Amino acid sequence: MQGLFNRAVQCFLRDTYGHGLWLAVARRAGVGPEGFEAMLTYDNAVTEAVLTAAVAELARPRETVLEDLGTYLVSHPNVEGLRRLLRFGGAGFVEFLHSLEDLPDRTHLALPDLDMPGLDLEDQGNSRFRLSCRGVIPGVGYVAVGLLRAMADDYGALVLLEHDGEADGAEVILIELLDGAYAAGRRFDLAVRAH
Amino acid sequence: MGARLKDGSVSFGPLALARLMPLHLAVNATGQIVNAGPTLQKLMNGQAALGRNIGDVLALRRPPGPLTMPVLLAQHDLALGVVLTSDPTVSFRALVVPTLDGGAFLNLSFGIGVAEAVRRHALTVEDFAATDLTVEMLYLVEAKTAVMDELRNLNRRLQGAKVAAEEQALTDQLTGLRNRRALDLQMKALIRLGATFGLMHIDLDFFKQVNDTLGHAAGDHVLRQVARVLTQETRATDMAARVGGDEFVVVFPNLSDTAQLMRIADRIIASVTEPIAFEGRDCRISASIGVTVSTLYDSPDADRMLSDADSALYDVKRDGRGKALLVGGPLIEGLVGR
Known part of the structure; x- marks a missing residue:
């Protein structure tokens, strides 16, 4: 697994629960306190060890931890870059949903080695969608749920999201768009603001 | 909004044109702008485009010259x-x-400065045709920049780690002998244990001449050859360290027999005085050695012993090089010049 995911978990734990919690998770998982480098590659077992340790230290269900991670990835100021890259997917939330299928290819343009979950979107009509998520981390669908919830907020869309278990080896997420323009949403300039 | 097909020609209304080509301009035969795409109008900061002359709105850069209808056509x-x-x-x-009807239709696209233009004019996804890959390009620029920043930071951290690791290292990179740090640790350990040991401080003679006349590659080769000699002429339990450019120190644990140490020093001098072949040329050096043993001191001290051996070494240098001298003892014959 590319260190990017591990690094994301590390930053999520540090930014949300504090440095002390990260140190406890690292110790429990047998990882050095410095943690991970986003651009290096680590064994998949390390990722699993960190997630298991985080679940134990936080005493919360794995699903909740993963969903919070997904929300963090697009709503925390420290990871503004990812929100921006996702917003390039489309002008509105529905267009964004459709762009998810291109996400692995888009990601590979910048990071050819990244192990991205396969994403398939089925438009079921009546503003209902079914997203299949095929990744190496069990529960990656919950990360997607948290991420989609935060992206809907970002676009100002009102959606219902539900993790619908597994089917054919993929985690299934049901999405119902109640109102595409429910709130103002956050502004998205194509250009990065000058520092 | 719509397009009309007739006899293989297509005509578009302004709304269809705006959607297909948001950066277009249409001018009549006199050069007056009759139609302008919405993104182009946005870039003009609210100045009206319609009715103005094309030459007032756009300036020609390539080919250079005034922008007139004959040039356009x-x-x-x-x-x-x-x-x-x-x-x-x-x-x-x-x-x-x-x-x-004698006019001209222009479709514009951003050049390589697109990112800057987008920033200056706060353009959004809606300002580009849905088929335009400009947005993808902006995405790539941003993703690439993020990855490059991350890699730059990673390289900086790795560089720091490398420097730290080198400081921790005990091996001399060039010769594979131990380094100054390893030597200090070894001497401290022997003194702490109360062990007796012999010490040689070796300085190469004529090494600078080899470097100056045959180059640094030859110099490096000579240093590696000397390292080989030091390894061959000492026991596995002895420690040979390179402590400076052409300076070496050898520590001999449990060896305080000065006669034997002087014989070893003699052999080392004899070996390094042999010509060393490098790329068809012979490098000729020798060595001066200062020797001391821990039993000469009531309470041996690493710095003191190194300093004494160094002094003996410089007595040799002053006396003509290529010899070994025991601290406090008379010069014995070396092999220089043979």
């Missing part, structure tokens, strides 16, 4: 290079086709 193989007169920092490529 000339057959151009390449796209024209133009800038907005209201913001000359934003450059475009413009493809021009003549219209049936």
Whole structure:
């Protein structure tokens, strides 16, 4: 697994629960306190060890931890870059949903080695969608749920999201768009603001 | 909104044109702008485009010259290079086709400065045709920048780790012998344990001449050869360290027999005095050695012993090089010049 995911978990734990919690998770998982480098590659077992340790230290269900991670990835100021890259997917939330299928290819343009979950979107009509998520981390669908919830907020869309278990080896997420323009949403300039 | 098909020709209304080509301009035969795409109008900061002369709105950069109707209607193989007169920092490529009524139709696209133009004018996804890959390009620029930043930071951290690791290292990179740090640790350990040991401080003679006349590659080769000699002439339990450019120290645990140490020193001098072949040339050096043993001291001290051996070494150097001298003892014959 590319260190990017591990690094994301590390930053999520540090930014949300504090440095002390990260140190406890690292110790429990047998990882050095410095943690991970986003651009290096680590064994998949390390990722699993960190997630298991985080679940134990936080005493919360794995699903909740993963969903919070997904929300963090697009709503925390420290990871503004990812929100921006996702917003390039489309002008509105529905267009964004459709762009998810291109996400692995888009990601590979910048990071050819990244192990991205396969994403398939089925438009079921009546503003209902079914997203299949095929990744190496069990529960990656919950990360997607948290991420989609935060992206809907970002676009100002009102959606219902539900993790619908597994089917054919993929985690299934049901999405119902109640109102595409429910709130103002956050502004998205194509250009990065000058520092 | 819509298009009309007739006899293989297509005509578009302004709304369809705006959607297909948001950066277009249509001018009549006199050069007056009759239609302008919405993104182009946005770039003009609210100045009206309609009714103005094309030459007032756009300036020609490639080919250079005034932007007139004859220039526009000339057959151009390449796209024209133009800038907005209201913001000359934003450059475009413009493809021009003549219209049936003597006017011209221009479709513009951003050049390589697109990211800057997008930033200056706060353009959004809606300002580009849905088929335009400009947004993908902006995405790539941003993703690439993020990855490069991350890699730059990673390299900085790795560089720091490398420097730290080198400081921790005990091996001399060039010769594979131990380094100064390893030597200090070894001597401290022997003194702490109360062990007796012999010490040689070795300085190469004529090494600078080899470096100056045959180059650094030859010098490096000589240093590696000397390292080989030191390894061969000492026991596995002895420690040979390179402590400076052409300076070496050897520690001999449990060896305080000065006669034996002087014999070893003699052998080392004899070996390094043999010509060392490098790329068809012979490098000729020798060595001067200062020797001391821990039993000469009531309470041996590493710095003191090194300093004494160093003094003996410089007595040798003053006396003509190529010899070994025991601290406090008389010079014995070395092998220089043979």
